[in-house]
Amino acid sequence: MNEQKLSADAxxxxxxxxxxxxxxxxxxxRRVGIPSGTAGRNLGLIVALVALAVVGCVTAGSRFASLDxxxxxxxxxxxxxxxxxxxxxxxxGGGIDLSVGSVLGLASVxxxxxxxxxxxxxxxxxxxxxxxxxxxxxxxxxxxxxxAYGRVVAFIATLATMVAARGLAELIANRRTQIVDVDxxxxxxxGDLLGVPKIVWIFVAVxxxxxxxxxxxxxxxxxxxxxxNPEAARLAGIKVRRHTMYLYALAGLAAxxxxxxxxARTTAGSSTNGTLYELDAIAAVVVGGTLLAGGRxxxxxxxxxxxxxATLTNLFIQNNLDSSVQAVAKGxxxxxxxxxxxxxxxxxxxx
Amino acid sequence: xxxxxxxxxxxxxxxxxVFPGARALDGVDLEIVPGEVHCLLGQNGAGKSTLxxxxxxxxxxxxxxxxxxGEPITIADPVAALRHGVATMYQELDVVDGLTVAxxxxxxxxxxxxxxxxxxxxxxxxxxxxRRLGHPEVSPRQxxxxxxxxxxxxxxxxxxxxxxxxxxxxxxxSAVLDSEEVANLFxxxxxxxxxxxxxxxxxxxxxxxxEIGNRITVLKDGRTVAHNLPVSGTPTTELxxxxxxxSVEYAFPPxxxxxxxxPVVLDVxxxxxxxxxxxxxxxxxxxxxxxxxGLVGSGRSEILETVYGARRPSAGVVRVDGRRxxxxxxxxxxxxxxxxxxxxxxxxxxxxxEPVYRNVTLSTFARFARGGxxxxxxxxxxxxxxxxxxxxxxxxxxxxxxTLSGGNQQKAMLARWLVHGCRVxxxxEPTRGVDVGARAExxxxxxxxxxxxAAVVVVSSEIPEVLGLADRVLVVSEGRVVHEGPxxxxxxxxxxxxxxxxxxx
Ligand SMILES: Nc1ncnc2c1ncn2[C@@H]1O[C@H](COP(=O)(O)OP(=O)(O)OP(=O)(O)O)[C@@H](O)[C@H]1O
Ligand SMILES: [Mg+2]
Numbered sequence: 001m002n003e004q005k006l007s008a009d010a011x012x013x014x015x016x017x018x019x020x021x022x023x024x025x026x027x028x029x030r031r032v033g034i035p036s037g038t039a040g041r042n043l044g045l046i047v048a049l050v051a052l053a054v055v056g057c058v059t060a061g062s063r064f065a066s067l068d069x070x071x072x073x074x075x076x077x078x079x080x081x082x083x084x085x086x087x088x089x090x091x092x093g094g095g096i097d098l099s100v101g102s103v104l105g106l107a108s109v110x111x112x113x114x115x116x117x118x119x120x121x122x123x124x125x126x127x128x129x130x131x132x133x134x135x136x137x138x139x140x141x142x143x144x145x146x147x148a149y150g151r152v153v154a155f156i157a158t159l160a161t162m163v164a165a166r167g168l169a170e171l172i173a174n175r176r177t178q179i180v181d182v183d184x185x186x187x188x189x190x191g192d193l194l195g196v197p198k199i200v201w202i203f204v205a206v207x208x209x210x211x212x213x214x215x216x217x218x219x220x221x222x223x224x225x226x227x228x229n230p231e232a233a234r235l236a237g238i239k240v241r242r243h244t245m246y247l248y249a250l251a252g253l254a255a256x257x258x259x260x261x262x263x264a265r266t267t268a269g270s271s272t273n274g275t276l277y278e279l280d281a282i283a284a285v286v287v288g289g290t291l292l293a294g295g296r297x298x299x300x301x302x303x304x305x306x307x308x309x310a311t312l313t314n315l316f317i318q319n320n321l322d323s324s325v326q327a328v329a330k331g332x333x334x335x336x337x338x339x340x341x342x343x344x345x346x347x348x349x350x351x
Numbered sequence: 352x353x354x355x356x357x358x359x360x361x362x363x364x365x366x367x368x369v370f371p372g373a374r375a376l377d378g379v380d381l382e383i384v385p386g387e388v389h390c391l392l393g394q395n396g397a398g399k400s401t402l403x404x405x406x407x408x409x410x411x412x413x414x415x416x417x418x419x420x421g422e423p424i425t426i427a428d429p430v431a432a433l434r435h436g437v438a439t440m441y442q443e444l445d446v447v448d449g450l451t452v453a454x455x456x457x458x459x460x461x462x463x464x465x466x467x468x469x470x471x472x473x474x475x476x477x478x479x480x481x482r483r484l485g486h487p488e489v490s491p492r493q494x495x496x497x498x499x500x501x502x503x504x505x506x507x508x509x510x511x512x513x514x515x516x517x518x519x520x521x522x523x524x525s526a527v528l529d530s531e532e533v534a535n536l537f538x539x540x541x542x543x544x545x546x547x548x549x550x551x552x553x554x555x556x557x558x559x560x561x562e563i564g565n566r567i568t569v570l571k572d573g574r575t576v577a578h579n580l581p582v583s584g585t586p587t588t589e590l591x592x593x594x595x596x597x598s599v600e601y602a603f604p605p606x607x608x609x610x611x612x613x614p615v616v617l618d619v620x621x622x623x624x625x626x627x628x629x630x631x632x633x634x635x636x637x638x639x640x641x642x643x644x645g646l647v648g649s650g651r652s653e654i655l656e657t658v659y660g661a662r663r664p665s666a667g668v669v670r671v672d673g674r675r676x677x678x679x680x681x682x683x684x685x686x687x688x689x690x691x692x693x694x695x696x697x698x699x700x701x702x703x704x705e706p707v708y709r710n711v712t713l714s715t716f717a718r719f720a721r722g723g724x725x726x727x728x729x730x731x732x733x734x735x736x737x738x739x740x741x742x743x744x745x746x747x748x749x750x751x752x753x754t755l756s757g758g759n760q761q762k763a764m765l766a767r768w769l770v771h772g773c774r775v776x777x778x779x780e781p782t783r784g785v786d787v788g789a790r791a792e793x794x795x796x797x798x799x800x801x802x803x804x805a806a807v808v809v810v811s812s813e814i815p816e817v818l819g820l821a822d823r824v825l826v827v828s829e830g831r832v833v834h835e836g837p838x839x840x841x842x843x844x845x846x847x848x849x850x851x852x853x854x855x856x
């Protein structure tokens with residue numbers, strides 16, 4: 001009886017199955033389809049995260065396994081996390097953005113100049129926040145226009161922005177650290193809400209919004225299409241260039257938001273803020289399971305990737321280990337994750 | 352060609368191939384004798400490509416044996432297949448765009464002494480192969496990305512010939528070729544078979560099987576339903592019945608044509624694309640199907656793409672319902688209801704890793720959405736409806752489109768524009784790789800769309816298809832329209848003559 005059912009199922013899903021599609025068939029497709037793959041990958045990341053946590057508990061005991069330390073890890077993850085959410089969109093859309101770290105730095109500097117802070121004293125913290133976001137968005141738009149309309153290779157265009165934005169930040173700050181002394185800003189962004197640091201809440205909000213945008217909106221669908229096969233997307237009537245520009249603008253905006261968070265965390269605008277964040281973000285995105293070639297992206301994966309790296313960093317600090325060793329470990333994780341990813345994709349495509 | 356009592360040298364027995372969620376092959380047998388053209392027939396999704404991929408070492412069989420000269424062998428990978436003398440031309444072109452023709456031909460078996468690649472020798476041998484294939488004009492040093500689909504097919508053929516093969520497997524090689532090219536292909540096939548090489552030939556065009564084939568094996572739903580049928584002596588109706596399990600009306604739907612009052616929907620004037628075609632005029636009324644006939648490379652596909660806005664014309668205007676379109680803008684064209692089913696579905700049409708339904712709704716998902724929020728349930732339902740009416744197999748719309756057979760991917764492409772609902776439908780090779788039964792369905796469907804008021808333009812390399820389906824025919828040669836008239840008033844030979852003359856002049 002059971003066997004009969006099985007073979008009927010196989011025939012349904014098999015080639016040339018005529019007749020109307022049964023519910024049975026849909027089940028089969030679900031079982032082999034994309035969702036299970038993504039879920040599987042995320043499960044792997046969660047296992048890795050749990051493993052790191054166990055190692056932390058064993059080696060550092062209560063120093064690691066405390067609520068305070070958890071908040072430290074989450075705060076650490078928040079700034080880079082927001083940058084990574086933006087990066088997820090660019091990479092899913094088939095691009096890359098090397099400028100996000102510098103743009104974060106520039107935003108943090110611009111939002112803390114004497115002029116901005118004086119205005120903020122008068123009109124409130126909004127001035128600083130809007131300034132940082134506008135700088136991020138503006139830099140992102142420059143990238144987007146260069147890549148989408150100027151047809152400069154993304155790697156080069158954003159590399160140029162990365163160098164230029166860092167330089168501009170140095171010019172503006174005159175290589176000095178600019179302390180935030182607008183009380184309304186620190187009151188708004190520092191401290192906890194319901195026992196959790198406010199910047200963590202911002203990360204949560206950005207991640208949820210990013211997930212929604214990528215998975216539930218036409219914007220997200222276009223992103224996947226543009227990254228998966230730009231020619232097919234174009235011939236289907238999608239405005240590929242305009243969308244590509246939006247993606248870079250979005251990554252810039254995320255870097256601007258991260259700039260505000262950075263100011264909240266360190267209370268200082270500095271041209272060195274966000275150095276090398278672009279690489280950390282790319283690593284988190286790729287480890288999370290987004291295809292570097294574009295066409296497939298996962299926000300949940302990115303969040304897990306960011307948490308893994310943040311936990312790893314914390315683990316090393318708690319154990320007083322050398323940060324060079326930590327760099328080696330990070331490198332190893334990236335390689336292992338990408339190798340695993342290739343295995344998984346190879347299996348799902350060749351069957 | 353086939354000797355009196357030939358012994359098979361290559362035998363596949365009881366081959367089973369299970370993919371996650373699909374039993375693609377369910378006990379298939381195949382026997383190949385030296386010097387024969389063995390045709391593999393079957394509907395879309397019957398398992399033909401899967402079977403030859405097993406033979407080529409690209410897939411591992413779940414069960415079954417392969418015997419070569421009576422000895423069981425395992426074909427672990429494509430290199431092993433070549434070592435055993437099996438060379439394969441895949442259905443989906445597998446050339447590397449960034450490499451030159453010669454580099455592609457010798458990809459994987461580069462000529463080298465002591466690690467130094469012998470480029471000049473590779474170029475020389477490639478030139479020889481291209482000459483043998485009737486294409487001395489293709490340069491071995493040319494980049495493959497710049498070639499048309501037919502050109503790529505020729506490169507793929509040259510690659511298969513570059514191996515010292517005992518059997519060459521050709522999976523729908525003629526799908527991208529026009530009649531002249533097919534004649535070339537057949538000449539090469541005959542050369543091969545008279546030298547004792549066996550050819551496994553897959554095609555949905557039964558008249559080709561008649562012309563070139565010796566024996567036929569028919570697959571249906573992953574099983575062999577007939578072995579080693581002699582080509583002469585098996586009527587076409589019998590083949591169709593074996594393949595489909597029913598008898599299919601292999602005919603074109605009757606043309607009602609546009610009424611005398613029917614308004615002109617698509618109006619193209621003086622359209623030119625520098626170096627490709629010039630001064631093309633085209634008027635298509637509501638309810639009319641216009642066919643573009645011509646050789647591959649005559650500019651037919653480019654005309655469609657330019658009308659669609661995918662290429663920016665150097666001169667000319669396109670109007671839909673009297674409104675002039677912004678040149679070079681696909682979005683504008685789609686906005687007024689033009690749809691294009693492109694020639695190369697894999698590179699121009701599909702998101703291979705995405706599920707079928709998202710491919711079907713690629714140009715309409717925004718319309719289903721409310722305020723930017725996707726309505727995937729509605730998308731699925733719309734795609735499912737088309738999947739059923741087009742007899743997509745398997746009919747589920749949630750699987751990645753990569754796992755569909757070639758012909759079924761083509762149906763999904765058509766489904767995209769059916770969901771869209773078009774004023775103007777531009778079809779570039781709409782039945783490429785589509786089986787007999789589905790072809791008839793597609794013809795009927797296109798006619799139904801026209802009857803519902805759409806203006807349709809069809810490009811096809813199969814002249815009978817153009818003549819049978821269209822109300823009016825434009826013959827294109829060397830980028831110029833050399834003839835325009837009702838489809839009934841012209842026959843295949845006349846079209847061929849015009850096409851050739853034009854290309855000689
Ligand atoms: N990688 C895969 N994963 C799952 N199912 C697959 C995969 N490849 C092929 N199939 C299924 O196997 C069946 C046979 O496919 P195949 O490509 O061999 O058909 P075909 O006879 O070559 O058809 P066509 O004439 O359309 O090219 C189809 O139902 C197809 O959906
Ligand atoms: Mg096939």
